[in-house]
Structure formats: structure tokens, C-alpha cells
Amino acid sequence: MSSDSGVQVLVRVRPPSKGEEEGDPIVEKISSNSISILDHTFTFDSVADTTSTQDDIFRLVGLPLVENCLAGFNSSIFAYGQTGSGKTYTMWGPPSALSEDSSSSEWGLTPRVFERLFSRINEEQAKHSDKQLNYQCHCSFLEIYNEQITDLLDPTQKNLQIREDVKAGIYVDCLTEEYVYTMKDVIRLVIKVH
Ligand SMILES: Nc1ncnc2c1ncn2[C@@H]1O[C@H](COP(=O)(O)OP(=O)(O)OP(=O)(O)O)[C@@H](O)[C@H]1O
Structure with a gap:
């Protein structure tokens, strides 16, 4: 932000x-x-x-983050708190809200951020149609547990390594990246990793 x-x-x-x-x-x-x-x-x-409300949190945290991303800055949201304090609720919302087809008032930050990101990308592409802007979004999901990194999109990939690249910075080697174009793509992946 x-x-x-x-x-x-x-x-x-x-x-x-x-x-x-x-x-x-x-x-x-x-x-x-x-x-x-x-x-x-x-x-x-x-x-x-x-x-x-979930929308209040999105307006405080998610909206500025999407604009920051579109302005070319790396952006992260990190939830921290003891067990049961509401990290999953804030980041995703209740599972029932995610499985619904259309947006829900219970959606947490992540689906709201993606929904806004895709609509802003469409807006930017329409506004600058002469420039043929090309945006690419991809998702990865990983778990760090007992100091081991597991690829949640391909759980057979355990103990992945963190590496550093001069251009790309710090990254997790061999982590699956799936391209996403719509909210449906994102929700499909979320359901897969849950
Ligand atoms: N702001 C909120 N409004 C209503 N219910 C909430 C809110 N925050 C959390 N809850 C409820 O509290 C319970 C615990 O929340 P949640 O599962 O998000 O915690 P967590 O921090 O992710 O816990 P853990 O670290 O154990 O996974 C859930 O039933 C969730 O629906």
C-alpha cells in the first residue's frame, strides 16, 4: 500500500x-x-x-492495493494473528460464500481484490485500446509448515527451495503458476487447494 x-x-x-x-x-x-x-x-x-464489514476492509486495504499494482508496484497483504482470530475470514470469507456463483457480501479480501483487478484491467485495456495493453495474471499457492514449503497446486512437490534471482528477486523454485483470466478461474483454484 x-x-x-x-x-x-x-x-x-x-x-x-x-x-x-x-x-x-x-x-x-x-x-x-x-x-x-x-x-x-x-x-x-x-x-x-x-x-x-468485509466491504469496509476491502475499501481500506484492497482498493489501494489494486491501484498500487496497476501503477507498477509489488503489493502484498499479510494476515497475522493467533488461531481463531479471523485471518481466513478476512482473507477469503466463509467457504459457503466462495462456492457461490456471483459475488457475495461475505466475500473476503482475496476474491474482492481479484474481482476489482480484472475489472480494472478491462477498463485500462478499453481506455488504451490503441496501445494493445497485455496483462497477465497468475496464481500460486504454497504452505510453509515445519520449515518445509509444499506446492498446494501440486502437493507431490514438497520441500521446495527459496532462491534469489538478480532480476526476479526472491522466489520459490518450481512452484506451479496457473494463469487466471476471470474470477471463476480464481475460485476454481481456491476450491482445488482447499
Ligand atoms: N469479522 C468476523 N465476523 C464474523 N465472524 C468472524 C469474523 N472473523 C472471524 N469470524 C469467525 O470466527 C471463526 C474463526 O475465524 P478464522 O477461521 O478466520 O480464524 P483463523 O485466524 O483463520 O484461525 P486459524 O489460524 O486457526 O486457521 C470462524 O468461525 C469465522 O467465521
Whole structure:
């Protein structure tokens, strides 16, 4: 995301799950970019509380990232948190939402980012039709577990190696890359790796 430091940190507080509902919550959003936990205040670039929707998170994180990519910058989204804190929900949404044919209000960041990316690519190609712009999108999925990298699109490929190339930078050697042209292609791959 574009910012002075190049990295922005957003905290999302998920609603209490069943069994957590009793008692007062100890985490409280106190401004658009800070939370308090017991008597301590912590400041981030942004804070999304339990009322935030998947669309709110997309507007805060996903939209600027797509524009950043189209402007030629590498961009990453990284979800970090303890088990059950909502990483999968935020990045993908519930599995039922992904299997639906059309877009869903429950979609997480990844399908929303791809949907926007493809529509922006179409827009750019139409706007500059004289220039014959050619965009290529491909996806890879990998798991790092016990310091071993497995290719989720071809799980027979275990223990892949991380290498560095002068031009391409850091990459995972022999990782499967599948070209994607539409949201359907992306969802097909997601269902395959799940
Ligand atoms: N913002 C939210 N609104 C509603 N439900 C949520 C939200 N965030 C998470 N949940 C629900 O909380 C549960 C745990 O979330 P999730 O599976 O995304 O956690 P996780 O961080 O990916 O956990 P793990 O590291 O164990 O895979 C799920 O049932 C999910 O649907």
C-alpha cells in the first residue's frame, strides 16, 4: 500500500464467538487508529472494530492495493494473528460464500481484490485500446509448515527451495503458476487447494 513507510498495519477486532459473549470485552476501539487493551493504548495505521464489514476492509486495504499494482508496484497483504482470530475470514470469507456463483457480501479480501483487478484491467485495456495493453495474471499457492514449503497446486512437490534471482528477486523454485483470466478461474483454484 502506498504510504511513507511502504507498510501499513490494520487491526481488525472480530465479534465475540459463542462462549466468549459473557463479560465485558477487554479490547476497545478508541479512535480510527487506536485500541485500548486493559489500561494500555496501541496505535496502528487503522483499526476496524467488530461492526466492520468485509466491504469496509476491502475499501481500506484492497482498493489501494489494486491501484498500487496497476501503477507498477509489488503489493502484498499479510494476515497475522493467533488461531481463531479471523485471518481466513478476512482473507477469503466463509467457504459457503466462495462456492457461490456471483459475488457475495461475505466475500473476503482475496476474491474482492481479484474481482476489482480484472475489472480494472478491462477498463485500462478499453481506455488504451490503441496501445494493445497485455496483462497477465497468475496464481500460486504454497504452505510453509515445519520449515518445509509444499506446492498446494501440486502437493507431490514438497520441500521446495527459496532462491534469489538478480532480476526476479526472491522466489520459490518450481512452484506451479496457473494463469487466471476471470474470477471463476480464481475460485476454481481456491476450491482445488482447499
Ligand atoms: N469479522 C468476523 N465476523 C464474523 N465472524 C468472524 C469474523 N472473523 C472471524 N469470524 C469467525 O470466527 C471463526 C474463526 O475465524 P478464522 O477461521 O478466520 O480464524 P483463523 O485466524 O483463520 O484461525 P486459524 O489460524 O486457526 O486457521 C470462524 O468461525 C469465522 O467465521
